[in-house]
Amino acid sequence: MEINLSQCFIxxxxxxxxxxxxxxxxxxxxxxxxxxxxxxxVTVGSPAQPGVEIVLEPPLADxxxxxxxxxxxxxxxxxxxxxxxxxSTDDVDATFDHIxxxxxxxxxxxxxxxxxxxxxxxxxxxxxxxxxxxxxxQ
Numbered sequence: 180m181e182i183n184l185s186q187c188f189i190x191x192x193x194x195x196x197x198x199x200x201x202x203x204x205x206x207x208x209x210x211x212x213x214x215x216x217x218x219x220x221v222t223v224g225s226p227a228q229p230g231v232e233i234v235l236e237p238p239l240a241d242x243x244x245x246x247x248x249x250x251x252x253x254x255x256x257x258x259x260x261x262x263x264x265x266x267s268t269d270d271v272d273a274t275f276d277h278i279x280x281x282x283x284x285x286x287x288x289x290x291x292x293x294x295x296x297x298x299x300x301x302x303x304x305x306x307x308x309x310x311x312x313x314x315x316x317q
Contacts, residue, residue: 184231186222189307190238190261192253194221196304197235204281205266207233216242233264238305256306263307265298274311275299291315 191197194212198221201207207223210232214220221235238252238261255261268274271289278301279285286300286308298312 186232186234187264188234188236189263189303189305190252190256191235191303191305191307192238192256193304194219194235197221198223200281200283200303201233201235204278204283218242259302259306259308261307263303263309265310265312268311268313271297271299271311271313278311 189197198209201223202209207225209221210224211220211222213222218237218240220237220240222232223235224232238256239249241248244252252261275285275289284302286302287298287310289297289299291297295315296312297315298310300308300310303309
């Protein structure tokens with residue numbers, strides 16, 4: 180039996196700003212842009228991994244959610260408390276320089292971690308922490 184990741188979801192509060200990061204700064208391709216029920220979902224992906232899609236979705240993509248729940252999710256997103264993703268890269272330092280040059284908010288400059296990777300981190304326009312890593316040579 181083979182199991183592969185096909186989609187993951189990242190909450191964003193402004194899809195156009197998110198595209199400035201995921202499409203323009205990271206170079207991901209827009210695969211789908213769908214609106215339904217006053218909400219919007221934009222799917223992006225890397226040409227290097229055509230089977231994996233990242234869906235940029237509203238913070239609470241449930242049309243039946245209460246106003247209080249929507250507000251709570253928006254507050255968590257604004258604080259950066261929702262999980263983002265970790266991308267692998269062949270060159271953490273070059274990736275860092277490229278993304279920093281786009282104006283993205285730096286959370287962590289490249290560093291060798293004690294758990295065996297070199298990584299860096301940025302905040303996307305919605306506040307999600309997005310990391311870029313590469314295993315260190317042993």
